[in-house]
Amino acid sequence: MSLFRPFVPVIAIAASTSLAWGHEFWIDPEDYTLAPGDTLTAAIRVGENFKGSSYAYIRDNFRRFDLAQGGDVAPVEGRIGDRPALSTTIDEDGLAIVVHVTRDYDLTYSSYESFVNFVTHKDAEWVIDAHAEAGQEGVAPKEIYSRHAKSLVAVGEGAGQDHAFGLVTEIVALENPYTGDMGDGIDVQVLYQSEPRGDAQVEIFDRDPDGEVTVSTVTTDAEGVATVPVTAGHSYLVDAVVLRRPGDDVAEETGAAWESLWASLTFAVPE
Structure with missing residues (x-):
């Protein structure tokens, strides 16, 4: 028997099929702590400083949208236009993990300066040098990008452990924020192609109970x-971005010079 029972609203709400680039992407649960039998409701958001617009459930816009608990992993079911994108009842006690991977999107930077500002903000200045070495200094490039998001929600006692889900890039919580001792912080691991990603910048968005957000790295x-x-x-929202050259086939098909892969993880720390 499935542990997850979709909650189907009476009215589906239409939404745009595009995602804003250059902003964080995250899974935003309405409540990070639930009782067994409660409905887990979570929005898919794009924005800045842990504030953003909610995007609808549109099947063509994601490669993967799963809910995992214990040893069970099930796809998130929904209707086109559902917003929030996730609404399902969870019957079992334990740590629930939401996983969402978007399709590829593409953009052309509005200016070379905006390209430089972005890669500098993401601590990837090497991209500027590589762009110049390719004879493209001063040229605003085309880029493809995708998002790889996870969220941790406690059901009941919330016991359990996050783990890698085989995403091309992802952030794994090495401790459970709902059951562990968070006095010295929470350790997370950034992975790229299932390998540890050393010397990677992790951006932290810390939201207090009044909604004020502090950003650090x-x-x-x-x-x-x-x-x-x-x-x-x-x-908390934590994210890390990989910048790389796209594969030859993708570059030829799209004309993109660069590819960005955005990993994010959301969770809360109980009182």
């Missing part, structure tokens, strides 16, 4: 691990 060690400082009663 940490850098992973050689094992791809970084410690995120946390405070009880706050919720």
Whole structure:
């Protein structure tokens, strides 16, 4: 028997099929702590500083949308236009993990300066040099991008452990924020192609109970691990971005010079 029972609203709400680029992408649960039998409701958001628009459930816009708990993994079912994108009843106690991977999107930078500002913000200045070495200095490039998001929700006691789901890039919580000792922060590991991503910038968005957001960064060690400082009663979005050259076939088909892969993880720390 499935652990997850979709909640189907009476009215489906239409929404745009596009996602804004250059902003964070995250899964935003309405409540990070639930009782067994409660409905897990979560929005798919795009925005800045942990604030953004909610996007609808549109099947063509994602490669993967799953809900995992214990040893069970099930696809998130919905109707086109459902917003929030996730609404399902969870009957079992334990840590629930939402996984969402978008399709590829593409864009052309509005200016060379906006390209430089973005890669600098993401601590990837090497891209500027590589762009110049390819004879493209001063040229605003075309890019493809995709999002690879996860969220941790406690059901009942919330016991359980996050793990890798085989995403091309992802952030794994090495501790359970709902059951572990968070006094010294929470350790996370950034993976790329299932391998630790060392010396990677992790951006942290810390939202307090009043909705105020503080932004900071940490850098992973050689094992791809970084410690995120946390405070009880706050919720968190952490993200890390891979910049790379697209494969030859993709570059030829799309005309893109660069590809960005966005990993994010959301969770809360209980009082």
